[in-house]
Amino acid sequence: MKDIKHFLRQNSLRPTKQRVIIANYLFDGVNKHVTAETLSNKLLKMKAGISLATIYNTLHDFYEKGLLKKLMINSERIYFDTNTAHHHHFYSKKDQKLIDINVDMKVSGLPKPPKNKKINKIEVLVHLDN
């Protein structure tokens, strides 16, 4: 994708060297679940020496532009998901790995939310044993 710069500009983000490298990796067409740490490791392997501060800033900036979703699965790190469509996950604690569930799932028997509250979204997390 050589139009990553367009893509960033369209999202009101300056296409800096670091953002281009990170966006090229994240938005290569394969959905990913990354943490600051896993992204940093990947970038190190690609010989891209991008500071952790920038990695955090960039993940945050992409999140704020709606290019990433945040997943709160695990209290010790934040996962960012390049799949921004509404979907669910398998989670293997053992492997520390998430797998998308893109199939339509339905939740039935949901009670009414408390007074004055509206349902924003329903998240299903399927914990795997093994």
Place this chain on the structure above:
Amino acid sequence: MKDIKHFLRQNSLRPTKQRVIIANYLFDGVNKHVTAETLSNKLLKMKAGISLATIYNTLHDFYEKGLLKKLMINSERIYFDTNTAHHHHFYSKKDQKLIDINVDMKVSGLPKPPKNKKINKIEVLVHLDN
């Protein structure tokens, strides 16, 4: 409950002063969702000066005996749930509050888990807007 000491002993926990106070509060019959911080604040109001280290230890010990569940909702703190039955939650980010959903809910359309993996449990989290 004056048999909190029995209760603790039955769960291989010495009924120390601190554990009795904490267990009396947590297991008073009303299901609760606490963090180390909210529990500490509650204990302060009850004039029970229990160190944060002990609060963390005790929550952890109760968790390990199966008296509490851990909920990973929010990356900045761990919630402990006195309702150890399988159930789901409403979550208001704004209020930082959890509400139990004890009704039977059914999730349909779930795909098969990946090879060699078994489903442990399904957790539904209903995010509230407001």
Place this chain on the structure above:
DNA sequence: ATATCAGTTTAGAATCATTCTAATGTATTG
């Protein structure tokens, strides 16, 4: 009861992910 010992509590230090600070660098626009 008292002694003994394993288990518990505690203050404070350490850890670790994340955020902040403030100095330096760079993309954009004219």
Place this chain on the structure above:
DNA sequence: CAATACATTAGAATGATTCTAAACTGATAT
């Protein structure tokens, strides 16, 4: 090429949690 706004960075700060190691206490045996 300025000028300026925005971005990157190293390192400090933060805050929840865990660890350490010394003092304390509940359980058990004399």
